[in-house]
Amino acid sequence: xxxxxxxxxxxxxxxxxxxxxxxxxxxxxxxxxxxxxxxxxxxxxxxxxxxxxxxxxxxxxxxxxxxxxxxxxxxxxxxxxxxxxxxxxxxxxxxxxxxxxxxxxxxxxxxxxxxxxxxxxxxxxxxxxxxxxxxxxxxxxxxxxxxxxxxxxxxxxxxxxxxxxxxxxxxxxxxxxxxxxxxxxxxxxxxxxxxxxxxxxxxxxxxxxxxxxxxxxxxxxxxxxxxxxxxxxxxxxxxxxxxxxxxxxxxxxxxxxxxxxxxxxxxxxxxxxxxxxxxxxxxxxxxxx
Amino acid sequence: xxxxxxxxxxxxxxxxxxxxxxxxxxxxxxxxxxxxxxxxxxxxxxxxxxxxxxxxxxxxxxxxxxxxxxxxxxxxxxxxxxxxxxxxxxxxxxxxxxxxxxxxxxxxxxxxxxxxxxxxxxxxxxxxxxxxxxxxxxxxxxxxxxxxxxxxxxxxxxxxxxxxxxxxxxxxxxxxxxxxxxxxxxxxxxxxxxxxxxxxxxxxxxxxxxxxxxxxxxxxxxxxxxxxxxxxxxxxxxxxxxxxxxxxxxxxxxxxxxxxxxxxxxxxxxxxxxxxxxxxxxxxxxxxxxxxxxxxxxxxxxxxxxxxxxxxxxxxxxxxxxxxxxxxxxxxxxxx
Amino acid sequence: xxxxxxxxxxxxxxxxxxxxxxxxxxxxxxxxxxxxxxxxxxxxxxxxxxxxxxxxxxxxxxxxxxxxxxxxxxxxxxxxxxxxxxxxxxxxxxxxxxxxxxxxxxxxxxxxxxxxxxxxxxxxxxxxxxxxxxxxxxxxxxxxxxxxxxxxxxxxxxxxxxxxxxxxxxxxxxxxxxxxxxxxxxxxxxxxxxxxxxxxxxxxxxxxxxxxxxxxxxxxxxxxxxxxxxxxxxxxxxxxxxxxxxxxxxxxxxxxxxxxxxxxxxxxxxxxxxxxxxxxxxx
Numbered sequence: 001x002x003x004x005x006x007x008x009x010x011x012x013x014x015x016x017x018x019x020x021x022x023x024x025x026x027x028x029x030x031x032x033x034x035x036x037x038x039x040x041x042x043x044x045x046x047x048x049x050x051x052x053x054x055x056x057x058x059x060x061x062x063x064x065x066x067x068x069x070x071x072x073x074x075x076x077x078x079x080x081x082x083x084x085x086x087x088x089x090x091x092x093x094x095x096x097x098x099x100x101x102x103x104x105x106x107x108x109x110x111x112x113x114x115x116x117x118x119x120x121x122x123x124x125x126x127x128x129x130x131x132x133x134x135x136x137x138x139x140x141x142x143x144x145x146x147x148x149x150x151x152x153x154x155x156x157x158x159x160x161x162x163x164x165x166x167x168x169x170x171x172x173x174x175x176x177x178x179x180x181x182x183x184x185x186x187x188x189x190x191x192x193x194x195x196x197x198x199x200x201x202x203x204x205x206x207x208x209x210x211x212x213x214x215x216x217x218x219x220x221x222x223x224x225x226x227x228x229x230x231x232x233x234x235x236x237x238x239x240x241x242x243x244x245x246x247x248x249x250x251x252x253x254x255x256x257x258x259x260x261x262x263x264x265x266x267x268x269x270x271x272x273x274x275x276x277x278x279x280x281x282x283x284x285x286x287x288x289x
Numbered sequence: 290x291x292x293x294x295x296x297x298x299x300x301x302x303x304x305x306x307x308x309x310x311x312x313x314x315x316x317x318x319x320x321x322x323x324x325x326x327x328x329x330x331x332x333x334x335x336x337x338x339x340x341x342x343x344x345x346x347x348x349x350x351x352x353x354x355x356x357x358x359x360x361x362x363x364x365x366x367x368x369x370x371x372x373x374x375x376x377x378x379x380x381x382x383x384x385x386x387x388x389x390x391x392x393x394x395x396x397x398x399x400x401x402x403x404x405x406x407x408x409x410x411x412x413x414x415x416x417x418x419x420x421x422x423x424x425x426x427x428x429x430x431x432x433x434x435x436x437x438x439x440x441x442x443x444x445x446x447x448x449x450x451x452x453x454x455x456x457x458x459x460x461x462x463x464x465x466x467x468x469x470x471x472x473x474x475x476x477x478x479x480x481x482x483x484x485x486x487x488x489x490x491x492x493x494x495x496x497x498x499x500x501x502x503x504x505x506x507x508x509x510x511x512x513x514x515x516x517x518x519x520x521x522x523x524x525x526x527x528x529x530x531x532x533x534x535x536x537x538x539x540x541x542x543x544x545x546x547x548x549x550x551x552x553x554x555x556x557x558x559x560x561x562x563x564x565x566x567x568x569x570x571x572x573x574x575x576x577x578x579x580x581x582x583x584x585x586x587x588x589x590x591x592x593x594x595x596x597x598x599x600x601x602x603x604x605x606x607x608x609x610x611x612x613x614x615x616x617x618x619x620x621x622x623x624x625x
Numbered sequence: 626x627x628x629x630x631x632x633x634x635x636x637x638x639x640x641x642x643x644x645x646x647x648x649x650x651x652x653x654x655x656x657x658x659x660x661x662x663x664x665x666x667x668x669x670x671x672x673x674x675x676x677x678x679x680x681x682x683x684x685x686x687x688x689x690x691x692x693x694x695x696x697x698x699x700x701x702x703x704x705x706x707x708x709x710x711x712x713x714x715x716x717x718x719x720x721x722x723x724x725x726x727x728x729x730x731x732x733x734x735x736x737x738x739x740x741x742x743x744x745x746x747x748x749x750x751x752x753x754x755x756x757x758x759x760x761x762x763x764x765x766x767x768x769x770x771x772x773x774x775x776x777x778x779x780x781x782x783x784x785x786x787x788x789x790x791x792x793x794x795x796x797x798x799x800x801x802x803x804x805x806x807x808x809x810x811x812x813x814x815x816x817x818x819x820x821x822x823x824x825x826x827x828x829x830x831x832x833x834x835x836x837x838x839x840x841x842x843x844x845x846x847x848x849x850x851x852x853x854x855x856x857x858x859x860x861x862x863x864x865x866x867x868x869x870x871x872x873x874x875x876x877x878x879x880x881x882x883x884x885x886x887x888x889x890x891x892x893x894x895x896x897x898x899x900x901x902x903x904x905x906x907x908x
């Protein structure tokens with residue numbers, strides 16, 4: 001299948017030579033939610049960063065293609081690419097406490113880019129921001145627009161970031177562990193909010209998380225990433241019924257909420273990990289890394 | 290409530306500091322072995338003449354009594370009479386203060402402009418040779434004190450390529466009547482561009498000499514702070530919104546990076562003002578510092594006393610101003 | 626990131642060599658001045674006044690860097706001036722460091738009332754313009770080597786006290802210090818064995834920096850004619866004379882100025898280099 005966002009054989013390396021992503025391919029279909037699962041350090045956040053062009057300076061893309069809306073981003077000149085991303089994609093970041101500029105009021109943080117990049121009028125942008133803040137269920141949006149980030153709670157700030165992500169009606173949103181930094185009670189509300197907003201706006205969503213339980217609630221398809229490599233790509237239903245890859249099976253067994261909410265946690269067995277590592281090693285040999 | 294408390298503590302420590310400065314200067318200059326009064330009089334003066342003058346200036350009393358008399362005068366705004374110039378100290382000192390203030394403020398502007406530009410350039414081209422060049426430049430500029438920069442500038446722009454005046458504050462040939470001693474400010478208000486050009490021609494080198502070390506500190510601190518800010522999530526988020534590097538640095542990172550450097554720059558600015566003493570001497574600039582050195586050489590005790598207290602007051606005010614600016618610029622404190 | 630930082634740090638070896646080399650040259654010049662100086666630094670010859678340096682046509686052989694208005698040899702005066710500059714740098718620098726660092730260590734580690742008293746004094750000192758304070762002290766003490774050294778120590782001890790206090794305070798808050806005390810070490814012992822070694826790289830860097838500053842302060846005092854007796858050669862005195870005749874005889878200003886410049890730069894670069902080399906947890 002070929003999606004709205006289609007990543008083909010993406011390879012990312014540290015400048016020192018260590019490979020972070022090994023020939024990663026995945027697709028996010030139009031209007032669908034694709035989960036990207038893996039343990040921390042597997043490189044899942046780097047995929048999102050590679051798409052958005054915000055990889056840390058020490059990392060570089062050494063191969064592959066990133067197709068967004070029929071255009072290979074990696075083939076575009078730097079400035080064109082940045083503007084294309086700004087107009088068609090958006091990010092819901094992980095930590096709402098650090099993702100808002102502490103020296104600016106909330107209003108401009110949502111409206112500025114609409115005016116600067118997309119050439120909206122100020123009043124249109126402000127009306128849009130008010131509307132969206134209402135949509136993400138923020139009480140008294142007009143007052144919040146005038147507030148500074150430190151005056152708001154973490155949950156509020158995440159709602160604002162969600163509203164801001166949807167402000168320009170992007171066709172793709174990348175949510176990078178959007179609930180990890182929040183309280184458990186707030187997590188559920190935010191998750192439901194993201195899912196609702198996605199359905200209402202028909203946006204394609206790449207949902208990056210380490211939590212299979214979360215994926216099971218919001219995603220249509222998913223990819224499992226291990227050590228910088230996609231080990232399984234599947235539709236949700238099939239994945240949870242018949243996971244193919246041993247690492248996927250182990251991951252499922254280690255997730256208490258889905259198959260057996262009362263059961264004990266089963267750690268990923270050593271044998272599985274060594275098997276996957278062997279596979280990754282073989283891959284490296286094959287692709288000459 | 291806490292703000293009021295902080296203000297009161299601040300006020301008390303300021304008074305203690307100024308009092309301490311006064312005591313130290315008083316004690317230090319009164320162990321002078323030479324007799325300043327004897328130096329003032331012609332060689333043939335009798336002991337009676339000396340005694341009369343000593344009484345007039347109060348030098349016949351004990352240090353403690355002298356201090357109390359002086360303090361009593363200060364409370365009424367009377368800082369005594371200069372021995373060498375025979376005018377009230379407050380008139381002399383306030384007459385020279387504008388020259389030093391103008392010099393310091395022009396130097397501050399130059400320092401912020403150069404230092405800020407270096408910091409922004411270093412951040413824009415971080416982890417490249419350009420950043421390395423900024424680091425080396427700032428490191429060199431910082432290790433050389435203002436006095437040496439002044440001499441180097443005299444050689445460069447006074448001798449090798451004589452474009453600036455190397456001494457004085459204004460060309461005597463201009464012959465213009467100022468109603469205040471803030472020449473530059475007054476010339477700006479009156480839009481006398483010829484006078485402004487002449488004043489800047491005199492002021493540029495001393496101001497630049499004072500500014501270079503401060504510019505280097507600003508470049509180092511601000512660049513450090515900017516680079517740390519550039520890793521934060523809101524900067525990354527701004528990038529995904531389609532903003533370019535220049536916008537991200539100046540609009541997203543800069544306002545937050547300025548705050549942590551502000552307090553340190555404030556302290557460094559007081560060092561800059563302290564540097565005017567020797568720089569004014571070097572460029573024969575008619576300011577407070579130049580007068581201070583003359584006062585020391587002439588053993589003019591009341592004048593020294595007045596100038597040192599004024600400097601101390603100036604330093605305290607700068608620190609107070611910086612603290613207020615910090616509160617104004619920081620939204621967290623502004624609403625607290 | 627790490628790679629780039631490594632690249633930036635590489636020139637330090639060169640930096641240490643260059644600054645160390647220049648300072649060694651100065652020490653040799655100072656020690657061997659009577660043998661290497663081509664002329665008597667005090668010898669005046671009014672017929673040879675303001676002779677340009679050797680590469681300019683029409684000079685007297687033997688006066689390599691020219692002469693001042695009284696016909697004294699500039700090179701010889703610089704060499705003899707080095708003696709005073711280096712003595713001031715070593716003695717004043719070391720004394721300032723000992724006094725300032727000790728007070729800073731006590732204030733930062735013991736906290737409480739010793740800290741309050743020392744910090745109050747530091748605040749008062751910070752309200753003085755340092756150059757004016759030094760000039761005032763020399764005026765009171767009378768010119769001379771001892772007065773210069775006293776003046777430098779008195780105006781600059783706060784530099785050490787401030788920095789060392791802050792470092793000792795942050796070190797004192799760390800766990801290993803607490804565990805050393807639980808292990809039964811006395812407070813004073815902990816200060817010397819646990820705190821001091823960690824603050825030492827900073828102290829060393831500040832010390833070499835202070836030596837450069839001491840040289841400058843001496844030059845400034847000579848410049849306002851308050852250093853030691855007027856006829857003995859000092860860099861600052863030469864600079865003061867050169868400043869007045871800069872349009873007629875630039876070399877009288879330029880050569881002592883270059884010497885002073887390289888010396889101050891070397892002291893500070895040596896300090897930075899040593900700090901980078903000996904600080905186990907750099908930045």
